[in-house]
Amino acid sequence: MARLRIRTPADFGFLPAVYSHGWFQCAPFHWEQETGILTRVVRDEGGLPALLRMSEPARGTLEVTVGVEGRLSPDARRYFASLVTRMLQLERDISGFHALCRRHDHLALLPALGAGRLLRCPTPWEELVRAIAATNVAWPQAVRMISLVAGLGEPIDGMHAWPAPGRVLEAGEEKLRERCRLGYRAPYIIELAARIVNGELDLEPIRRGEVPDDELRKLFLGIKGIGPATTDYLMILSGRTDRLSIDSAVYAYVGETHFGGERPDAEQIERLYEPFGQWRALAFWFEFLQEKWWRPAGFDFRER
């Protein structure tokens, strides 16, 4: 078991990042609320499954244990740290968002909490599958589908690595339907896996964040099963926060909170968050999180 200590930005809070959306509830993430440890199965540089355990013993420091034999080489340390950096968006500069929060009462708590980063996966491939699985279903069902897909990966310590595209392709559409309960989404995921395996779709530039906005949007929209709303969601995850992702939950929340119970149309929602400029997606999302999830659940991330 190797140990890594990672210094985090002063405006980073671990718990708000974990609770930034529902992905921590799906394998191969595993969250223990009592200990504050987020476990995640990742792959080492050779592609073999490895268990990562992340916690924040004190603000500014992330403690990461890596379940591998022996000591980590400097390269391996950098590699695992880069995975953590991607998953927790440690490289993302959100100072502009926090400055904006300080000017709005309902967001004013967020900078002190260190909120503003969204939990990500080690690979875009996994994020795309999760996004497809989460369309047109209630969230608990999406959690089930995603976790069942994770179950196709190589086992390690009672968990599974996220299956590579080739492994999903090998499992086949029927298994995705029957075992993973993906229904009509199964062929979309098979097609995506096939495009990656045959080299038609290269996700590596996306993982490195090298694809320009317009191109990235076009690329997401070109994947079957991913439409406008999911594309906007993936764009936000990729750090393009100047555009909302308006899904059914947004209509419901904004209608209830800002339109006296009347369902607004998309343009009304856009106008409402337009003043938040390049940060409007985060302004909406963290408002929503605070009101509908964190506060009702009694979360106060400053206590840790």
Add this chain to the structure above:
DNA sequence: TTCCAGGGGTAGA
């Protein structure tokens, strides 16, 4: 039973 969830694909206009 019917509705619908953290939508999207497709055919037809």
Add this chain to the structure above:
DNA sequence: TCTACCCATGGA
């Protein structure tokens, strides 16, 4: 470009 219809699944 817009609209109607269809798509598995499972909880309410």
